[in-house]
Amino acid sequence: MEIALLRLYEVTGHRPYLDLARQFVENRGRIPHFWLSVLRQNASMQARRRAVERQRAAYQAAHPEYTQPPLPPENFAPRPPFSRLRWYLGALTGKYFQQHAPIRQQRVPVGHAVRFGYLMTAAAMLCRLGADGGLPTAMEAAWEHMVTQRMYVTGGLGALPDLEGFGRDYELHPEYAYAETCAALASLFWNWQMTLITGEARYADLLEWQLYNAALAGMGLNGDAYLYNNPLLCRGGVERRAWYAVPCCPSNLSRTLAWLGQYICSRDADTVWVHQYISGRVDLGDGWVLDVESGLPWQGQVRIRLEGNGPDRRALCLRVPSWAGATALRVNGAEVPADALPPAASAPPTACGYDPGRARSVRIDRRWAPGDELTVEFSQPIRLLRQDRRLPGCGGRVAVARGPLVYCLESVDNPGVDLFNVEVVPESLETVHDAEELGGMVMLRGMSVRGERLTFIPYMLWANRGPSQMTVFVGG
Numbered sequence: 488m489e490i491a492l493l494r495l496y497e498v499t500g501h502r503p504y505l506d507l508a509r510q511f512v513e514n515r516g517r518i519p520h521f522w523l524s525v526l527r528q529n530a531s532m533q534a535r536r537r538a539v540e541r542q543r544a545a546y547q548a549a550h551p552e553y554t555q556p557p558l559p560p561e562n563f564a565p566r567p568p569f570s571r572l573r574w575y576l577g578a579l580t581g582k583y584f585q586q587h588a589p590i591r592q593q594r595v596p597v598g599h600a601v602r603f604g605y606l607m608t609a610a611a612m613l614c615r616l617g618a619d620g621g622l623p624t625a626m627e628a629a630w631e632h633m634v635t636q637r638m639y640v641t642g643g644l645g646a647l648p649d650l651e652g653f654g655r656d657y658e659l660h661p662e663y664a665y666a667e668t669c670a671a672l673a674s675l676f677w678n679w680q681m682t683l684i685t686g687e688a689r690y691a692d693l694l695e696w697q698l699y700n701a702a703l704a705g706m707g708l709n710g711d712a713y714l715y716n717n718p719l720l721c722r723g724g725v726e727r728r729a730w731y732a733v734p735c736c737p738s739n740l741s742r743t744l745a746w747l748g749q750y751i752c753s754r755d756a757d758t759v760w761v762h763q764y765i766s767g768r769v770d771l772g773d774g775w776v777l778d779v780e781s782g783l784p785w786q787g788q789v790r791i792r793l794e795g796n797g798p799d800r801r802a803l804c805l806r807v808p809s810w811a812g813a814t815a816l817r818v819n820g821a822e823v824p825a826d827a828l829p830p831a832a833s834a835p836p837t838a839c840g841y842d843p844g845r846a847r848s849v850r851i852d853r854r855w856a857p858g859d860e861l862t863v864e865f866s867q868p869i870r871l872l873r874q875d876r877r878l879p880g881c882g883g884r885v886a887v888a889r890g891p892l893v894y895c896l897e898s899v900d901n902p903g904v905d906l907f908n909v910e911v912v913p914e915s916l917e918t919v920h921d922a923e924e925l926g927g928m929v930m931l932r933g934m935s936v937r938g939e940r941l942t943f944i945p946y947m948l949w950a951n952r953g954p955s956q957m958t959v960f961v962g963g
């Protein structure tokens with residue numbers, strides 16, 4: 488609701504929409520005896536449900552020929568002990584709804600992960616539209632807490648089914664992982680707003696990482712089946728479906744993909760930022776058009792050509808992704824020296840091994856002319872992202888990554904291999920381009936310490952070839 492109101496304000500300039508959104512955000516955590524509202528709301532919902540059932544029974548009695556169409560299945564998620572109880576506690580304390588504390592005191596991500604992301608998006612939009620009073624500092628703290636202690640290596644958010652939300656610090660079990668597709672999208676929206684407010688590369692870096700590994704993972708290759716929750720380890724029983732009882736994710740994915748072009752560049756009076764390397768043409772609205780040709784996620788070559796005729800003096804800020812190895816940057820064929828790059832921001836270590844704080848920006852301030860061409864080459868070394876020892880079910884193990892992609896082992900590619908006890912020989916890993924498999928992709932091949940051949944595919948492409956087992960984490 489807050490996001491909708493703020494967008495309506497941006498379109499119309501009608502002040503009451505902004506004020507109402509601010510009121511909703513500021514009222515968080517200020518409702519006395521919130522648990523009573525929860526009980527009342529629950530009682531009302533049960534009463535409505537009973538009313539629907541009565542009417543359905545009456546209709547059925549009057550129309551004996553009518554048979555109810557079968558309802559789609561619930562999404563499948565293995566549950567840790569006390570998961571239901573934790574949902575009740577979360578609801579009654581208000582944490583499930585982020586109603587446990589005023590917004591500026593919410594420095595730790597709790598509760599339903601999609602709701603959390605939407606609330607943070609709205610708060611960030613409020614900051615961008617002028618409201619402040621300590622909001623950015625609180626959001627930055629919440630973001631750092633999430634990234635360092637409550638996020639899966641895929642960028643997936645929400646460790647608990649039932650609650651559909653955050654667990655305790657380091658409670659990131661790969662099999663219980665809820666990591667709803669919508670939670671990744673909500674975080675994507677939040678990170679875009681943070682990018683606009685701060686211009687910091689770490690937010691755009693997380694947006695990219697979650698786009699590939701947490702959001703696109705939800706969509707089947709054919710675009711006609713999806714995953715609601717995205718576990719990082721599956722012993723079987725998980726399959727993409729055309730529809731679930733709760734069908735929020737597919738439409739959320741569709742609108743995000745339709746909007747994706749908006750996340751690539753931004754600008755102010757004298758600086759243009761390139762946040763994402765996705766092929767396309769970006770009209771900067773000042774006379775310049777950027778023609779972008781990108782090899783990502785499979786290859787690290789990007790070419791940006793300046794077209795049109797805009798102001799000649801402009802600083803161009805490029806994100807150097809956290810995952811990039813050596814980076815070579817050329818303007819019209821002449822190398823821009825790497826020591827001109829500012830150092831990466833320091834950040835606390837992350838439990839999941841993916842660290843957006845390693846991302847940085849390169850700033851090129853010069854006179855531009857139509858036809859100028861910028862080429863960037865990011866090397867994409869294969870990396871082993873080690874999981875903090877405290878993580879249940881995967882502590883001390885590694886996730887294999889290359890470029891912006893997290894990889895996994897799926898049983899269909901690795902017959903006879905015990906996926907859940909396998910140890911990879913890191914030096915054996917090599918990239919293999921396969922133009923046919925899974926629509927064309929880069930897979931990783933290697934050996935286990937027991938001498939078995941291993942094939943890793945991008946995590947976002949798993950569960951497209953029938954029932955299977957899968958793991959993101961291996962020994963190594």
Ligand SMILES: [Zn+2]
Nearest residue numbers: 667669735736
């Ligand atoms: Zn959803």
